[in-house]
Amino acid sequence: MGGDHAIKIGKILGYNGQSRVDAVGFSGGIWLYWRLELVNVTPVTHHSQYITIEVARLGETPWLFSAVYASPNPSNRVALWSELERFARNNNHPWLVAGDFNETRSLAERHGGDQNMARRCDIFNNWIENCELIELEFSGPSHTWARGNSEETRRSARLDRALCNSECFLGRNPSKRSS
Secondary structure: OOOHHHHHHHHHOOOOEEEEEOOEOOEOOEEEEEOOOOOEEEEEEEEOOEEEEEEEOOOOOOEEEEEEEOOOOHHHHHHHHHHHHHHHHOOOOOEEEEEEOOOOOOHHHEEOOOOOOHHHHHHHHHHHHHOOEEEOOOOOOOOOEEEOOOOOOOEEEOOEEEEEEHHHHHHHOHHHOOO
16 A cells, blocks of 8 residues: 555545655555644655654754664665664764564564574664664553464564664753763
8 A cells, every 4th residue: 555545544634744665565664644834844765664754843953753664574674774874873863763673672572483583683782782772661562563363373572662862862851861
């Protein structure tokens, strides 16, 4: 689903600004909507696995938002981590990165499935560290994805999260500064 359908849904919901990466078959797809009268948004990067936009309200410091829908293919995710890491090195703006990373930070964030995932967790954690990102507090179900109808086939994991750089975290949360 995408294209004209995405535009139509945005209008039905009352949004008049949008940026998107259309799905390929049943895989991927990112839709971002906003109201032009409330915020200025400038698209920065469109990629098959993420969109980055600059967001600015009148009189406020602009900040960057990257919406991620990472590929289920681990090698494609490694390419995504590399690209976002390059972006982080060249960025000094407040930056929020959120979405479905299709990866977990530890085996404790998974139930069922392949237990030989420690290396993938390490790669993901190294990426977060290399980008100097901070994980934001999470509320809701401990696992954000599930599949399978029985205990034998059930798999679940926490694939969705929000991360930000220190400029974003400290700039918007002055009470969170350490003394």
